[in-house]
Amino acid sequence: xxxxxxxxxxxxxxxxxxxxxxxxxxxxxxxxxxxxxxxxxxxxxxxxxxxxxxxxxxxxxxxxxxxxxxxxxxxxxxxxxxxxxxxxxxxxxxxxxxxxxxxxxxxxxxxxxxxxxxxxxxxxxxxxxxxxxxxxxxxxxxxxxxxxxxxxxxxxxxxxxxxxxxxxxxxxxxxxxxxxxxxxxxxxxxxxxxxxxxxxxxxxxxxxxxxxxxxxxxxxxxxxxxxxxxxx
Amino acid sequence: xxxxxxxxxxxxxxxxxxxxxxxxxxxxxxxxxxxxxxxxxxxxxxxxxxxxxxxxxxxxxxxxxxxxxxxxxxxxxxxxxxxxxxxxxxxxxxxxxxxxxxxxxxxxxxxxxxxxxxxxxxxxxxxxxxxxxxxxxxxxxxxxxxxxxxxxxxxxxxxxxxxxxxxxxxxxxxxxxxxxxxxxxxxxxxxxxxxxxxxxxxxxxxxxxxxxxxxxxxxxxxxxxxxxxxxxxxxxxxxxxxxxxxxxxxxxxxxxxxxxxxxxxxxxxxxxxxxxxxxxxxxxxxxxxxxxxxxxxxxxxxxxxxxxxxxxxxxxxxxxxxxxxxxxxxxxxxxxxxxxxxxxxxxxxxxxxxxxxxxxxxxxxxxxxxxxxxxxxxxxxxxxxxxxxxxxxxxxxxxxxxxxxxxxxxxxxxxxxxxxxxxxxxxxxxxxxxxxxxxxxxxxxxxxxxxxxxxxxxxxxxxxxxxxxxxxxxxxxxxxxxxxxxxxxxxxxxxxxxxxxxxxxxxxxxxxxxxxxxxxxxxxxxxxxxxxxxxxxxxxxxxxxxxxxxxxxxxxxxxxxxxxxxxxxxxxxxxxxxxxxxxxxxxxxxxxxxxxxxxxxxxxxxxxxxxxxxxxxxxxxxxxxxxxxxxxxxxxxxxxxxxxxxxxxxxxxxxxxxxxxxxxxxxxxxxxxxxxxxxxxxxxxxxxxx
Numbered sequence: 001x002x003x004x005x006x007x008x009x010x011x012x013x014x015x016x017x018x019x020x021x022x023x024x025x026x027x028x029x030x031x032x033x034x035x036x037x038x039x040x041x042x043x044x045x046x047x048x049x050x051x052x053x054x055x056x057x058x059x060x061x062x063x064x065x066x067x068x069x070x071x072x073x074x075x076x077x078x079x080x081x082x083x084x085x086x087x088x089x090x091x092x093x094x095x096x097x098x099x100x101x102x103x104x105x106x107x108x109x110x111x112x113x114x115x116x117x118x119x120x121x122x123x124x125x126x127x128x129x130x131x132x133x134x135x136x137x138x139x140x141x142x143x144x145x146x147x148x149x150x151x152x153x154x155x156x157x158x159x160x161x162x163x164x165x166x167x168x169x170x171x172x173x174x175x176x177x178x179x180x181x182x183x184x185x186x187x188x189x190x191x192x193x194x195x196x197x198x199x200x201x202x203x204x205x206x207x208x209x210x211x212x213x214x215x216x217x218x219x220x221x222x223x224x225x226x227x228x229x230x231x232x
Numbered sequence: 233x234x235x236x237x238x239x240x241x242x243x244x245x246x247x248x249x250x251x252x253x254x255x256x257x258x259x260x261x262x263x264x265x266x267x268x269x270x271x272x273x274x275x276x277x278x279x280x281x282x283x284x285x286x287x288x289x290x291x292x293x294x295x296x297x298x299x300x301x302x303x304x305x306x307x308x309x310x311x312x313x314x315x316x317x318x319x320x321x322x323x324x325x326x327x328x329x330x331x332x333x334x335x336x337x338x339x340x341x342x343x344x345x346x347x348x349x350x351x352x353x354x355x356x357x358x359x360x361x362x363x364x365x366x367x368x369x370x371x372x373x374x375x376x377x378x379x380x381x382x383x384x385x386x387x388x389x390x391x392x393x394x395x396x397x398x399x400x401x402x403x404x405x406x407x408x409x410x411x412x413x414x415x416x417x418x419x420x421x422x423x424x425x426x427x428x429x430x431x432x433x434x435x436x437x438x439x440x441x442x443x444x445x446x447x448x449x450x451x452x453x454x455x456x457x458x459x460x461x462x463x464x465x466x467x468x469x470x471x472x473x474x475x476x477x478x479x480x481x482x483x484x485x486x487x488x489x490x491x492x493x494x495x496x497x498x499x500x501x502x503x504x505x506x507x508x509x510x511x512x513x514x515x516x517x518x519x520x521x522x523x524x525x526x527x528x529x530x531x532x533x534x535x536x537x538x539x540x541x542x543x544x545x546x547x548x549x550x551x552x553x554x555x556x557x558x559x560x561x562x563x564x565x566x567x568x569x570x571x572x573x574x575x576x577x578x579x580x581x582x583x584x585x586x587x588x589x590x591x592x593x594x595x596x597x598x599x600x601x602x603x604x605x606x607x608x609x610x611x612x613x614x615x616x617x618x619x620x621x622x623x624x625x626x627x628x629x630x631x632x633x634x635x636x637x638x639x640x641x642x643x644x645x646x647x648x649x650x651x652x653x654x655x656x657x658x659x660x661x662x663x664x665x666x667x668x669x670x671x672x673x674x675x676x677x678x679x680x681x682x683x684x685x686x687x688x689x690x691x692x693x694x695x696x697x698x699x700x701x702x703x704x705x706x707x708x709x710x711x712x713x714x715x716x717x718x719x720x721x722x723x724x725x726x727x728x729x730x731x732x733x734x735x736x737x738x739x740x741x742x743x744x745x746x747x748x749x750x751x752x753x754x755x756x757x758x759x760x761x762x763x764x765x766x767x768x769x770x771x772x773x774x775x776x777x778x779x780x781x782x783x784x785x786x787x788x789x790x791x792x793x794x795x796x797x798x799x800x801x802x803x804x805x806x807x808x809x810x811x812x813x814x815x816x817x818x819x820x821x822x823x824x825x826x827x828x829x830x831x832x833x834x835x836x837x838x839x840x841x842x843x844x845x846x847x848x849x850x851x852x853x854x855x856x857x858x859x860x861x862x863x864x865x866x867x868x869x870x871x872x873x874x875x876x877x878x879x880x881x882x883x884x885x886x887x888x889x890x891x892x893x894x895x896x897x898x899x900x901x902x903x904x905x906x907x908x909x910x911x912x913x914x915x916x917x918x919x920x921x922x
Contacts, residue, residue, distance in 0.1 A: 013720055082760075101716060101719040102723075102753050179784055196791065198784075198788070199784055199789065200788045223820035224785075
């Protein structure tokens, strides 16, 4: 049983999040302003904090800063502010993720699960160090000996083609490859008009490994240049 | 009276052409008839007598010939000239001018000169001078006719002959016998020359050769022709006049009317100024007259050809005159006869110039008075200087003028300074300020006004930037406030969906709520983005991008969405890789919006064309599809915020997509255009080639 603090000045939103997360088997602590949140954080052993930014008295940013002074619990920021500037600011003060309102409940649950898994299974995942047969970036792990892909500890089913593309990109994580480069490296032959097929495969991979394929964490698209696996 | 189909009648081109071409013919028939009738009245013999040889016309022309011959021969004998058959002198004082052999035959003590050895003549003669022993004749020389007696016999054998010798007249022409006194006058004249001379003449009408040396032939031709024409001249005159008048009236009414246009239609010929037209017409008339005159000259060579040519040139002259009359008529009808003259235009131009001058002087009396005084001052001072200092005054004048020129140029330069400052303001540098204290009078006022305008302009620009920014901020803030309640709506609708609801209606309502709340979410996101994009409130980071790669990536992204609606992408990319400079993320947003637009609004199971073309220095991306709904809207309206091609607003989308795409493209220094052609929807995105 993991403990999660949900803090938002809108009671209905807190209630809705509670319903979703309780279904997943989490214990929920509720707070409606920054002060209450800090009280609970100090008194309770928590595994995750969900924080709204715009709150009366103490805002979410200040709460996050205070938490980060002595605690390493994951923080997910939840805000109506969707500007890049706001996201960067939130992540800079120590938040682990940033979700914009109005959010997709499924996405919220997925992100919470991901953060919890990462936080609680930190040791065991880290044990799986990169070796000849294992390629990883963040929580994306490819075990080449088992031909297995896991994200946040969850097994992902991919087709052999998708697997080959993913393996190639993860092996060379951080580097950008154009469609024809990917084709030539994976198929080891020259590409003739196969461009669209690669683009379609990449999209399918993204839909499988990303929580929100439109805002990918691992498989990034650099439009007009190519694709890469982010080095996390 | 309104004639049925009056307009059709007046604008029938065939009828007009026929009338135009035939009217001169009738006019000529009328003219000929009038001449024939007038001639017949003047010469009653044409109507009465049937035998040409009984007429005065024959008698007088015959006697004319005789007189002419006697004069000629007399002349020859007096001067010892010898003429050829055409009347040219070939021998003078017995000396051969043309170096030809003498053309006489010796008959006893007589010399017979044959003046026409070539052609058989209609009017033949023999003149014998018994004193000088010379005979002249134009009878053709043959083996049989080598003596004077033989020649005489030859002459008398002709059916019409007349001779006089020793005042004894012999003739078989009744009216030329001695008893008749008609020709007494001629005869007396003849007798004064005819001392010691005998004249033998004859007229042979059977000779067909045209003889220009006598008038009898022409007279007889005219006589018979007139007689022939006179028979039906009254009938043709009346018929021609009726038809001619009808055609004339018709042409007068119909000229200028055409099927294509109401009112009078003018051709380029009708637009030629009247003076030029007049000159052109007189030149043409001159040419036509010359032509006719030359046709008359041919009369002596070939009557029929000449008459034909005269008729033809007469026809064209009449046609030409008729055409000119037509254009004059059109000018009168369209009221341009006076306006379309050089004189009128010139007078109008002068009038305009005069009124300009008047305006220049009187619209701003204060300034014109001032300039006038300065000008008068310069003239008076110059005159005074010369008056006082005489020759030395000219030198002083030059110095004075140079000084005046310097003063004027100083003012002009000040004006130029203000002009230059204004030009800078016009080009966008609104911070320019003109120093008003440098100027006086009107220039000072001008500088002040321009400063005021520039200041107002700067304020307006700043205000508009500020208001645009405020608008964006407002929209962003409002959107935050909307998003919080919207979050609850979306979440609780989702929770409701997860409840076990049996009521089908309730399920349906929840579905509606779900769709609408999702659409509201999208609308708010787009609204914020549109406002930022149009106000330029976005940071663009440009990098070099490969267009081929970009289009392949996007096609891959949209493959599923397109397939769902049966859309097939046909893309044509350049062989080589093409690069542009743009912000990768925002360029994707542009194309994403265009592709989603296609995915939503293209006709199902149709083809979508994506072309990338190199156009000089530009890279152009064209996306073309067939719209499923009728596009009853302009491309501009389509790109305006909140407008969509189809009228139905209850489908997904905010209607901001194309507006955002256009703003974002322009922020990256590209161009974004939409072309609608029927149901064809075409987007053109252009960037500079790298």
